[in-house]
Amino acid sequence: MRGSTSAGTSRDDSGSQAILNKLKEFHSAGRGFWSDVPDRDWNSWHWQLRNRITTLAQLQRLMPTLTPEEYAGTRLANTKLALAITPYFFNLIDPTDENCPIRRQVVPRIEETTTASWEMSDPCGEDRHSPVPGLVHRYPDRVLLLVTDRCASYCRYCTRSRLVSNATGYDFHPDFGRQIDYVRNHPEVRDVLLSGGDPLLFSDEKLEFLLRELRAIRHVEFLRLGTRIPIFLPQRVTPELVAMLKQHHPLFVSVHSNHPRELTTEVREALSRLADVGIPLGNQSVLLRDVNDDVTVMRALVQKLLICRVKPYYLYQCDLISGSAHLRTSVRKGLEIMEGLRGHTTGYAVPQYVIDAPGGGGKVPVNPDYVVTRNADRVLIRNFEGKIFEYPEAADGTPLVEAPREFEEPELV
Numbered sequence: 001m002r003g004s005t006s007a008g009t010s011r012d013d014s015g016s017q018a019i020l021n022k023l024k025e026f027h028s029a030g031r032g033f034w035s036d037v038p039d040r041d042w043n044s045w046h047w048q049l050r051n052r053i054t055t056l057a058q059l060q061r062l063m064p065t066l067t068p069e070e071y072a073g074t075r076l077a078n079t080k081l082a083l084a085i086t087p088y089f090f091n092l093i094d095p096t097d098e099n100c101p102i103r104r105q106v107v108p109r110i111e112e113t114t115t116a117s118w119e120m121s122d123p124c125g126e127d128r129h130s131p132v133p134g135l136v137h138r139y140p141d142r143v144l145l146l147v148t149d150r151c152a153s154y155c156r157y158c159t160r161s162r163l164v165s166n167a168t169g170y171d172f173h174p175d176f177g178r179q180i181d182y183v184r185n186h187p188e189v190r191d192v193l194l195s196g197g198d199p200l201l202f203s204d205e206k207l208e209f210l211l212r213e214l215r216a217i218r219h220v221e222f223l224r225l226g227t228r229i230p231i232f233l234p235q236r237v238t239p240e241l242v243a244m245l246k247q248h249h250p251l252f253v254s255v256h257s258n259h260p261r262e263l264t265t266e267v268r269e270a271l272s273r274l275a276d277v278g279i280p281l282g283n284q285s286v287l288l289r290d291v292n293d294d295v296t297v298m299r300a301l302v303q304k305l306l307i308c309r310v311k312p313y314y315l316y317q318c319d320l321i322s323g324s325a326h327l328r329t330s331v332r333k334g335l336e337i338m339e340g341l342r343g344h345t346t347g348y349a350v351p352q353y354v355i356d357a358p359g360g361g362g363k364v365p366v367n368p369d370y371v372v373t374r375n376a377d378r379v380l381i382r383n384f385e386g387k388i389f390e391y392p393e394a395a396d397g398t399p400l401v402e403a404p405r406e407f408e409e410p411e412l413v
């Protein structure tokens with residue numbers, strides 16, 4: 001029967017389904033260690049930022065189960081990429097599980113200090129495509145504005161760890177005036193992405209200034225914000241912020257979430273506030289070892305994102321950023337996950353798997369081989385069940401079947 005669990009469902013399938021259902025449940029992050037904090041403070045994004053976990057002493061106190069690798073990594077974090085975790089996000093960590101997928105993303109490890117020979121400090125070659133400070137012009141019709149080097153929490157695999165948090169002394173100083181002038185003087189730029197660091201860390205007024213200036217440029221057709229704030233700090237998505245953002249349509253927001261447990265009730269409400277004012281939402285995930293390199297986890301993530309009205313947009317192969325080898329998976333694993341999504345769940349839920357070509361080649365889509373063979377006459381294709389089908393090829397400009405020269409006129413009624 002269509003839509004039901006077939007009688008032949010294996011125990012493995014029903015086990016995966018149970019895990020999937022569990023991962024798709026929405027829970028609050030709760031208060032954890034901060035149960036005494038008044039609601040007004042807990043729900044204030046300023047309070048959350050002021051009370052971030054940023055030192056080894058704080059981390060040890062809150063998580064006595066710190067492993068030797070984490071202890072050593074945290075001691076050295078301030079020379080590579082600072083430690084910062086919002087209290088809200090910290091509550092998602094399971095302190096009893098050293099392989100907790102949330103923990104692996106934000107708690108430093110000693111492996112970060114080892115750089116493999118193929119790793120780089122600027123794996124996407126952004127600095128080479130930066131005509132003015134904080135502006136990357138890599139693709140023909142769009143630019144990336146890096147507007148800050150600060151984030152609410154720091155991801156241990158961050159592609160821009162050379163500059164975010166300023167732990168390496170990069171001393172990032174975007175020049176808003178020159179960035180805006182550059183966009184103004186390049187009529188081919190129709191799409192501007194504000195990222196960083198996280199642009200939603202700006203005050204509403206500062207962010208509005210940038211959006212207004214960019215919106216006033218006639219050839220800029222739409223604006224985008226790249227942010228992980230709705231995941232790290234949903235308290236920042238205030239009614240005042242969304243009221244301001246909706247003045248600058250068309251404005252798209254790309255969030256960044258990697259694991260279904262990040263999608264809490266607080267996050268779902270924050271994303272709702274953005275969606276309710278007509279902001280199209282997309283999600284970018286990074287494929288990470290022991291975080292989301294699993295079909296069931298990824299299926300739960302993409303399905304849960306759709307429930308939050310977020311379209312899974314990109315799944316990135318982890319960039320070759322220095323010190324990230326312990327978090328990187330194989331491309332083979334990425335392709336296996338894509339195979340497990342396409343056809344097995346709603347097409348809307350399937351992100352595009354990409355590799356950002358090392359050194360600055362831009363995003364390259366990577367897909368499982370669904371075209372088996374192809375010649376001038378036919379294409380052999382494979383579906384998600386592995387069945388092979390043949391599709392006749394049309395020569396350019398030639399219809400597959402010639403229309404008859406004579407035909408009977410239909411009788412007009």
Ligand code: SF4
Nearest residue numbers: 151154155158197228
């Ligand atoms: S939020 Fe984005 S920019 Fe900030 S550390 Fe994470 S990946 Fe890097």
